[in-house]
Amino acid sequence: MRILNLYAGVGGNRRLWPGHHQVTAVEYDPTIAAAYADLYPDDEVITGDAHEYLLHHHDEFDFIWSSPPCQTHSRMRYHLGSAKGFEPKYPDMSLYEEIVLLRAKRQERPWVIENVLPWYEPLIPARQLNRHLYWSNFELSDAPKQVEKLRKAQIPDLQELHGIDLSKYRIPNKRQVLRNMVPPCVGLSILNDAENHMSSLATAGLS
Template identity: 35%
Template sequence: MTHLIPIPRQRRPRVLDLYCHRGGMGFGYHQAGFDVTGVDLDPDCATEYPFTFIHGDAIDYLLAHGHEYDLIHGSPPCQAYSPLNAYNHKTYPDLIAPTRAAMIRVGRPYVIENVEAARPELVEPTLLCGPMFGLRMYRHRLFETSFPLTPPTHPTHGPLCTRNGYLPTIERPFMTITGGRHSKAWQQAAAEAMGTPWITTVRGVCEAIPPAYARWIGEQALTHLTAGVVAA
């Protein structure tokens, strides 16, 4: 179906950033021209989230207020789909399907982001990676959207990465950014590589998505929003 979504000229379009963490995606949407509101169950996110922050359940807020926004973005927790879960044997919520159902019920254009291992849970996702946007890091993320995306060219993974926890070198100019007990110097270098210099914790950086991804998606979304019709 299609949604007619006129955007009044007197205001910027609004995006709802669900499971927002420290705002990597939110900042990219801001760069694309959106006013951003984030929702997360973790109250600590409020200390670094750079825009309006709502502490609460993402799906509950979406169902109550999603109609107030022009675009809905959701990054459900990825732990349920991560291969690392084969080792820690913990139970994590599987929130992709419930999030999608709520988005469709609200009837706004949407984006769902997750890791590569979640591909079976996503509908025709688009893959984005750091070198597509000139970033010195390989970070594959999948994006299901209710509007068409044609991704940038995906360069060959040629440059070498440092080991996780190590700073980049001339021989290994790309960073590996995953969790661990890392130094403050590593955290700062990782935040700069991601394009998220306001994030000051290792966990925050490791869970972030580069804003460049969201900026690109946001620009594609605006093309459809300003045309007046978005397919879903």
């Protein structure tokens, strides 16, 4: 499959994807993009704006995964914000812009958008798997349960949990990058669901 992996980070969702897929990743932080390119040398890595890229290229891939930034949706920031007096922030609507675009433009071929559990009622209903919400146009299996004690977990705990070693990369705020990762087992489970969806489209003569 040709896969578009938007807001790639260090590729938690992509970590267990088999090597025969052709993956294009988009990440705008050059340091994180460089680490991703080193971790997944066969992927094409574009250092740029994922939101803009999706608008112009949504038709060129068999499967699209998008993980837009979660800070303005996150319960943790909202509650910490109230306690610590952070300035309030509007939820970043680019999350919903992408869902609306993909719903309209990709009714058949699979896509999934991932984000955290928001501090408000989600504006479009989604499926919850562990600590994330997923919007998709295909059925998602129950993901393997994973207990992530994110508040207390330090870099070594998170690296062990996700099976990744970032020690050689000079990434600022490495702990946050690790906390942002989708559990690799969930990324694989969703890719398998997308492949099954593609097979059923092919059987029905729709792909």
